[in-house]
Amino acid sequence: MSLHVLASLVFCLSVSRLKYTHGESIAFGKLAKQSSTYIANRRYYYLAYPASQAINPVYWMTGSYTNYGNPSWWEVDLRGYYSISNITLTAAYNGWHTYMANAYVEVMDKDISLCSDVKVEWCGNVSSTVASGEKFNFTCNATFPIRFVRVTRRTTGNNYLGIGQVDVQGVGATKRYRSYYTPTTNRKVSIPSLTTSAVTAGQCGILCHQNHSCIDFSYSKTASTDANCLLSNKEVPQNSVANNAWTMYTLNNCL
Incomplete structure (x- = not known):
């Protein structure tokens, strides 16, 4: 058209x-x-x-x-x-x-x-x-x-x-800085919009806040330090897979 x-x-x-x-x-x-x-x-x-x-x-x-x-x-x-x-x-x-x-x-x-x-x-x-x-x-x-x-x-x-x-x-646009995420153990996002590194799950959450398109993220203590924080802007749980080394964090829609 x-x-x-x-x-x-x-x-x-x-x-x-x-x-x-x-x-x-x-x-x-x-x-x-x-x-x-x-x-x-x-x-x-x-x-x-x-x-x-x-x-x-x-x-x-x-x-x-x-x-x-x-x-x-x-x-x-x-x-x-x-x-x-x-x-x-x-x-x-x-x-x-x-x-x-x-x-x-x-x-x-x-x-x-x-x-x-x-x-x-x-x-x-x-x-x-x-x-x-x-x-x-x-x-x-x-x-x-x-x-x-x-x-x-x-x-x-x-x-x-x-x-x-x-x-x-x-x-x-900049989001309000609040970290009310619902954790789901043994799952991770399967199609991350950004793969990065973080020392803790909280730091991974901060990186998600700083990325305007990020809604959900996954963190692993045992994954490669260069790729242990996965940011996602796609629908969850459809955009997730089972993985015992990861925890998936989903944003509370009422923030």
């Missing part, structure tokens, strides 16, 4: 319906979920539209799609803390573009399904009419580091939420 140049300024908390050029989305490859997932019953097979498709450019024509609900929502965990410059929603091209109408965008520092003290910043609303493939650009004014981006659609009754693509632009 071709990208176009943004031809006008976008005011804070406003929506631009113009196309523009930008860098790679920081949401790409991260953990996305939604209130429910629509599964189409074809004649010979079933076709699902999971939340992950809205951040994967391969599915730019169809994206993600929920079942009936109120509210219906979509969310991505950026697996790190960021200062967000803008968020772009693109409507689907498969005839479901109308199911993004009146959806609104918010950013949060914590998992709203788990935590009671979440900081939330409202970024703006999609218009009541949406064309196929139309882009809506939002600029957020959050003064705190962002980890979650959520799109919500509320109606007077049950309805769907369909999103072609979600693009998030931003840079890494």
